[in-house]
Structures are given as C-alpha cells and as structure tokens.
Amino acid sequence: MADQLDVAPEHVIGGGRRTAATTVEWSGWAAQVRTGLWVAAASARDTSVTSALEDHLSRLAPALARLAANSEALGGNAVTAACVVVDADDSAGQLVGRQVADGQTRATVLARPLHAG
Numbered sequence: 001m002a003d004q005l006d007v008a009p010e011h012v013i014g015g016g017r018r019t020a021a022t023t024v025e026w027s028g029w030a031a032q033v034r035t036g037l038w039v040a041a042a043s044a045r046d047t048s049v050t051s052a053l054e055d056h057l058s059r060l061a062p063a064l065a066r067l068a069a070n071s072e073a074l075g076g077n078a079v080t081a082a083c084v085v086v087d088a089d090d091s092a093g094q095l096v097g098r099q100v101a102d103g104q105t106r107a108t109v110l111a112r113p114l115h116a117g
Helices: 009-020 023-043 047-104
Strands: none
Touching: 009 047, 023 047
C-alpha cells in the first residue's frame, strides 16, 4: 500500500468543466433523436408501426430530456468534489502543522519514535 496519495485536482476540475460544457451537445442530440422518431412515426404507412414508434418515443423522451441535465450535474459534481479534496488537504496540512509546532514546544515522554503503518 502506498504511503501517500497524489491528487491532481486541476485535472478533475478541468474535466468536470468540460463535461458540464457538453450540455448543449447532449440537448441537440436528444432533440435530433426525438425529431427522428417523430418523423418516422408520422411517415409510417402502417398504424401499428406508427403506434409502436410513438410508444417508444413517449418512453424514451424523459430519458432524453435528462441527458443534458445529467451531464451538467456530473461535471459540476466533479468540480465540487475536487474542491472538497483541495480544501480538506489544506485543512489537514494546517492542523498537522499546528500539532507539530505544538509538539516541538513540549517535552515528550515517549521513549521510542512512533511510525505510522
């Protein structure tokens, strides 16, 4: 097991922003799918085919509508998570720094060094 974890939040933040920026593309693609199914249903000569396409579109439409919102939420959540990691790292560094400084001013009663692991 590694002694430390390396985190590159700038990459996660950049990726999250780029993911969120795909919202427009997802909306456009969803609109194309809806339009294509609607045109196919309207063009079908058989009522059973028309009915099947309209049924499929009615079940698929909510999922298509969520695509853009989901991509924006995914990107935003990635950015938020990376910021939480950065803040936690800063807070932990400050806390450890204070504890080390405090420990250096006190006499220790330890007879041997402690090792994490």
